[in-house]
Amino acid sequence: MKNTISERIFDFLKNFPPFHVLSEEQLYTISKNVKVVYLQKDKYIFKSNEKIHNHFYVVKDGAIGIFKEDNGVLVDECDEGDIFGLRALIRKGNYILSAKAIEESMLYSISSELLEGIINTNAQANKFLLSSFIANTQDSYSGENKTSVFGKLENLKKNESNFTEVQSAKYSKHPITCSPNVSIKEAAQTMSAKKVGSIVITNQNKPIGIVTDKDLRTKIATGQFSIEDNVQSIMSSPVITYPENITVAEAQIAMLQHRITHLCITKDGTHDSDLVGILSEHDIVVIHGNNPSVLIKEVKRAKSAIALQYIRSKAQQLLEGYIKQNIPIDFISKVISAITTAITQKSISLALEEMNAPPPVNFSWLAIGSQGRKEQLLLTDQDNALVFENIPSGDYNKTKAYFLELSQKITEKLNIVGYELCPAKMMASNPQWCLSLEEWKQQFNNWITKPDEDKIMLCTIFFDYDIVYGDEQLVDKMSQSIFQSINRYEIFLNFLGLNALKNPPPLSFFRQFLVEQSGEHKDQFDIKARALMPLVDAARLLILSHNIKSFNNTILRFEKLAHIEPQNKDLYLLCIDAFKTLLHFRTQYGLRNNDSGRFINLKSLSKADRLKLKRCFKPIKEIQELIRIRFNLSQML
């Protein structure tokens, strides 16, 4: 029997999650049983403590506000396609929050029995409902249903990793091994017989070392060791081990980090478990030709900035591929940062070759801002600084002139590669940011002890530095001095805290109120200032307040924080998730529009993406609340 009205409802619902993943039949059943509710402005759908209805609601037209009844705080705003009233249904308790029409509204109400039908039969829809349930759970950290919620969350995570992670790397399942007491000659014979380039030395099937063709060349052929010596004398030990489910991206990073070409795969990923396979760089190359280790090798061989530019464009393609494959963003950022670092190092050595003389004293090249945090994925402006050793004042002008000239060459090369010159001149070629260690110390001390808005802004850029090239000791001394200054002048952290709260997250994408009101990016959402920076600022502030050095990456900072503040672990983990999602968004949109990805046109977002983005705002709100309380900022505001 034809049913025009339910067809119309079907057409509406099918655009919104979780309905979009339902089968046509499932959705049609729902559409035929929807109740259409009309509400005038300011009418309540339900009030807190009210007994639950047998329905949950989808906003068809208008807008519904979700309030905390006791203090009238607006917790959430639902507009077209948003679902509410679900949490109480799953919880099977009274409503905790109130729902009121903040505009004249039409709702579709859907019965809980139909909902249960979906949950039981459609895993994807189930996942969505649960995650929206969790995101809507304001007090999930202290909620009375903690166990059940997090029990489900675990399942969810499991699903998610299946979904986003790249396939496991294919490794050789029959590694060639020998025992530690054989001679080098015997080991080499085995390798030749099996036609392999490496052999793992095992003790009771636990990997203890590895010998590769390279070892035979550098240690035997050179006469350093005799072929009759024990294989243990030349093996590399310990081996780097990973569990069986290692992903391609992880393997690449591990090899890059350790500068090795073989990984041992063991049962549980540790040295103490059985060897199950070996993964060589070659295996990875086979998987895809355009891979980071090849690119880094090319960087090392490059002889000009133009060559580097070409490599960077290949890295861009790599990035696009990663984003398409949904490879976890923290892996992607590690790979891209490694390439950026290598390119910068190469630019520095190319520039040094062009100089007439070697550097008069030791120096360090620092990446600052997002590159310093290793969070720069797209080609954005370059932000950098240079520190050189303290020198007698008589030599100062000459030395500074040398490093300014060097910096000029480096920044020009980076510009050719594609990292545009910073319009605000936050570059080592600017005399302000090319200073001796002592000058840097004084400058930081000045910023910390006499903070004003500009200085705090500079702190947020220059505190996130990462050494790219040069003398690490110089940088260590700089860090120490910063912490000494902060310890002496602790109120600085409160100023930094105020800055971290400058951009409160929006509650939702309700109407226009959170987009840029004017200018070039009118009606677009500034994902950097509104969502990413609040998390970056929060992580920096909190890690500084714990006196922890050398954690410059936002994800690593939150991980560290979760470790040292177990009571806030849940929140910090949510912040990590939010940060990853946001960074992924920014990269995805930047690639799509070939820009920095900073401004997102909300209209171009699918409903699912909007919800995904919206979920990121909750932890931002909570971490800002934590900062407000911890640093007593209510009084300062």
Added chain:
Amino acid sequence: MFNWLQHKNYPGFWNTYLSHFKAKKKVELAMTRFVIFDTETTGLTIKEDRILSIGAISVTSNTMDVADSLELYIKQDKFNPKTAEIHGILKDGNIKKIDESEAIIQFLDYIKDSILIAHHAAFDVAILNESLKRMELPKLKNKVLDTGILFKKTNLCLNRDKLYALDELCDVFHLKKHDRHTASGDAYITAIVFMKIIASITEARKISIQDLFFNSNRRGLL
């Protein structure tokens, strides 16, 4: 009290329909089942034209229940190509069609004693009564409200002498004109218009069902 109506020759479905009216219930506005309906016809001449389709949906307490809706298409001997251009129902389409009498039986079973709502209801009721007459049955017993007249009770109505078309009410209430000129589509839109009218009237004052039946010209006393 309806005994005099229960002619011994009336079929069972009619007697069942009448039985719903027996119990004299005093019902709250919030509990009342309204049936909003629309008919598509071969033309506007009540005596000659025929019903092509009936669409109806119920509203109780400002909530439309899609599960409690009706959509009927009626077999035709008579076909008017001119009106087919408006309603899009072909003489021999793919949609399942039933006989006129079967449609009336289903419609009566569906509406029971509910208050009927239609836009320019007089026409729809008259053409239904004409069908009933062909089946040798009396007229509909239900109370009927016309959204075109109800609208005049609201403060949104600027000219109470004007005859408002459904399209004009759509504009007043900012409704999209989806599925216009299908019986179900018009019934759905009329239902929304009805809910908005009721909301608009009740916003000003508490009213009872009886108030809805007052003549629009007496708005001042309402």
